Amino acid sequence: MTERTLRGKVAIVGVxxxxxxxxxxxxxxxxxxxxxxxxxxxxxxxxxxxxxxGFASYSNDRNEPSRLAAALGLPDLRFSNMMWxxxxxxxxxxxxxAAAAVAAGMADCVVVYRALAQxxxxxxxxxxxxxxxxxxxALNAPYGLMSPAQRFAMRAMRFMHENGIGHNAxxxxxxxxxxxxxxxxxxxxxxKPLTAEAYDASRWIVExxxxxxxxxxxxxxxxxxxVPAERARDFQHKPAYLLxxxxxxxxxxxxxxHNAPLYATSSFxxxxxxxxxxxxxxxxxxxxxxxxxxxxxxxxxxxxxxGFFKAEEANEFLVPENLMAPTGKLPLNTSxxxxxxxYMHGLELQIEAVRQLRGTSTAQVPDVNVSxxxxxxMVTPVSSMILGSGETL
Amino acid sequence: MTTATYLRPGLPTPVxxxxxxxxxxxxxxxxxxxxxxxxxxxxTWQWGPEWICHKCHSFDVGWEEVAGRxxxxxxxxxxxxxxxxxxxxxxxxxxxxxLPHAGNIRMLGNLLGDPRQEVRIGAEVEAxxxxxxxxxxxxxxxxxxxxx
Numbered sequence: 067m068t069e070r071t072l073r074g075k076v077a078i079v080g081v082x083x084x085x086x087x088x089x090x091x092x093x094x095x096x097x098x099x100x101x102x103x104x105x106x107x108x109x110x111x112x113x114x115x116x117x118x119x120g121f122a123s124y125s126n127d128r129n130e131p132s133r134l135a136a137a138l139g140l141p142d143l144r145f146s147n148m149m150w151x152x153x154x155x156x157x158x159x160x161x162x163x164a165a166a167a168v169a170a171g172m173a174d175c176v177v178v179y180r181a182l183a184q185x186x187x188x189x190x191x192x193x194x195x196x197x198x199x200x201x202x203x204a205l206n207a208p209y210g211l212m213s214p215a216q217r218f219a220m221r222a223m224r225f226m227h228e229n230g231i232g233h234n235a236x237x238x239x240x241x242x243x244x245x246x247x248x249x250x251x252x253x254x255x256x257x258k259p260l261t262a263e264a265y266d267a268s269r270w271i272v273e274x275x276x277x278x279x280x281x282x283x284x285x286x287x288x289x290x291x292x293v294p295a296e297r298a299r300d301f302q303h304k305p306a307y308l309l310x311x312x313x314x315x316x317x318x319x320x321x322x323x324h325n326a327p328l329y330a331t332s333s334f335x336x337x338x339x340x341x342x343x344x345x346x347x348x349x350x351x352x353x354x355x356x357x358x359x360x361x362x363x364x365x366x367x368x369x370x371x372x373g374f375f376k377a378e379e380a381n382e383f384l385v386p387e388n389l390m391a392p393t394g395k396l397p398l399n400t401s402x403x404x405x406x407x408x409y410m411h412g413l414e415l416q417i418e419a420v421r422q423l424r425g426t427s428t429a430q431v432p433d434v435n436v437s438x439x440x441x442x443x444m445v446t447p448v449s450s451m452i453l454g455s456g457e458t459l
Numbered sequence: 460m461t462t463a464t465y466l467r468p469g470l471p472t473p474v475x476x477x478x479x480x481x482x483x484x485x486x487x488x489x490x491x492x493x494x495x496x497x498x499x500x501x502x503t504w505q506w507g508p509e510w511i512c513h514k515c516h517s518f519d520v521g522w523e524e525v526a527g528r529x530x531x532x533x534x535x536x537x538x539x540x541x542x543x544x545x546x547x548x549x550x551x552x553x554x555x556x557x558l559p560h561a562g563n564i565r566m567l568g569n570l571l572g573d574p575r576q577e578v579r580i581g582a583e584v585e586a587x588x589x590x591x592x593x594x595x596x597x598x599x600x601x602x603x604x605x606x607x
Contacts, residue, residue: 193542197471204473204481205507208600209553209569210466212541219535220555227533227580270538270550322507324555325565329533 071344072162074459075169077298077305080111080291081417086254086408090185092285100129100181101137103287107177111291112302118291120145120176122164124156125411129181145173149313149449153214154358154404154412155333155442159449161416162311164292174293180413181287189283190214205323214360215280218444219272222363225330226274229377233274235384236362237265239398240278240405242389243359247402250428254284255406279362281404288413290420295459306420306437306453310345312337313449320446332367332443337450342373345452347436349373352452354397354422354431356415357440359404364443369396372440372450391429400429412441419453464589465569465602466551469544472594481508483522488599491588495564497523504562527586527601529556532565534578550574554603556584571604 082103084094092099108115115138121131122145131146145167149156157180164176188194193212203212211217225231244260247253260278268277298305315333319326328335342348349372357365366380374396375383383395391397401407401418408414419437421427435458440450475482487494496505500517512520533555540546552570557563570578571587584603591598 191541193471198474199471200474200476201481202507203471204476204485205567207471208466208473208598209567210470210537210542210545210548210551211553211567213539215539216535216537216541216553219537220533220553223535224533224555224580270536272538273536318513321513322509323565323567325506329555329565 072165072169072311073309073344073346074307075295076165076292077295077307078290078420078453079293079298079301079303079305080107080113081289081420082106082108082110083288083410083414083417084286086252086410087285088254089189089283089285092183092185094183096181096183096186097129097133099183099285099287100134100179103181103289104134104138104177104179107289107291110303113175113291116140117175118177119143120164120167120173122147122149122160122176122178123180124149124160125152125154125180127180128187129179145176151445151447153360153442153445155445155448157358157412157416157441157449158311158439158451159313159441159447161290161292161308161451162313162449165308165311168292168294176292177289178292178413179287179289180411182411183285184283185285191283202322215272215275218361218364219275220324221330221444222361222367223274225367225377226363228330229380231366231377231380235366235380236274236279237262238384238386238389239359239362239365240265241386243399243403243405245386245390246400246429247406250401250407253402253407254282255402274363275361278405281360282409284409286408286410288410288417290413290416304424305456306423307456307459308451309347309436309454309458310341310452311449312341312344313447315446315448332364332371333446333448334368334371334440334443334450337448338372341450341452347452351436352396352438353434353436354391354400354419355438355440356399356403356419358412358415358442359399360443368440368443391427391431397429397431400427400431415439415441423453423455464591465571467544467548468591468594470542472596473598474596480510484508485598488588488601489597493525493527493586493601494522495525495561496520504564506564506566525558525561529558529566529584531555531578531580531582531584532557533580534570536574536578552578554578554584556603566601568601568603571602
């Protein structure tokens, strides 16, 4: 029996994004942002948009494939897919779902996209006033547990307690993101450097997280285009081949009322081994990493669960110089990521991972062959993926 | 009767799910009784509530009274007000409490007392019932304080 795998079966050949705005500041409606990002990805690939025959997204994106297909005049919509779960947990998973459809012959050119216009719609970090709460929210909201930061802070608090991890480990993640954003003119925080002193002086959002431990909220859209590997060299940029994709979460992660048996987790303990297994790489092979920052503590746990260092080594490993491109041991979030480039629900991270393989990042790591993305820690399901150059196939 | 509450009024009012799954819990807190799920077939404790036992798949999941004591498993201190009712609140503490005598299920609550107090993971806490009689509909929260 042949091995069932996505390794080397598809490639990302086009990436597109809109201008990134502060939340509520987009001059365009959300649907227009989605269209602009998709058309930008087609232009980047050098492909006629009418060749698109599938769409995949995540986190209940409001811009439905059927409307997109009608708006773009697509002749044949062959695949449409939504990955369940909130936050950015589906960012890499949506790429994996699109890849599975392409590899299986269900579609030939699938767009993964995400669009957000929070002036038009509700913000994530502000709860709606009044009303009633039932189900899981009834167990949380009456105690003042409503925002994502409030929902996940206790996971990181427990993890840091169990492993003796100090605040400087989280700070290093924020400082690296901001430093990389200073080299990226697209970044919302470009021109706004962050110092260790400013981090330490920033206000608490919810302990153990200060202001700079938390992602921004932004308006914008991003898209990537996935085609079969055998067609990948027909386009104008160096292909980024998918080596591995995995999603999910461990035993009863979604048990209500914070009752996941393994609580102090970013949800990757079973996902990461599957990812490396498919990709046939190990953590030390990864040249550059984009790891979704909802909150720095989530990145910290993601890095441990993906095997970059042990939890007891976190204080030692997580210092800014280890995370900086081009010379750090593990260059991290080289565009500025959700903290400092744009909170495009993590899809900007997939685009940066592709740029690193092409050699076009503003914080380029030399000779990248293995480029990894981790999406949406602490939610369920989560996902991660590994991209590789042609040399890795 | 109005009772002082840890958090200011105006947060979302908890109501049982429309399929009735968690109604025994909310009815229990009104009577000052802490009820959680325990499978009648295999004895497994379960929280939050679900229609089936995660261990043996029996649908005969009953409710059992448990002593309102436990130990702090994790905590957070929230500062940024994300809801209009919290604008004048200032910091407040949320604790996740493990109940060793009920299969280590965990329950949420606020830690009563000074919102700036030190929080110690592993410390013993006891439940306090906090009625919200003026809410529509009225409800009672389970809160926690050091001791027990």
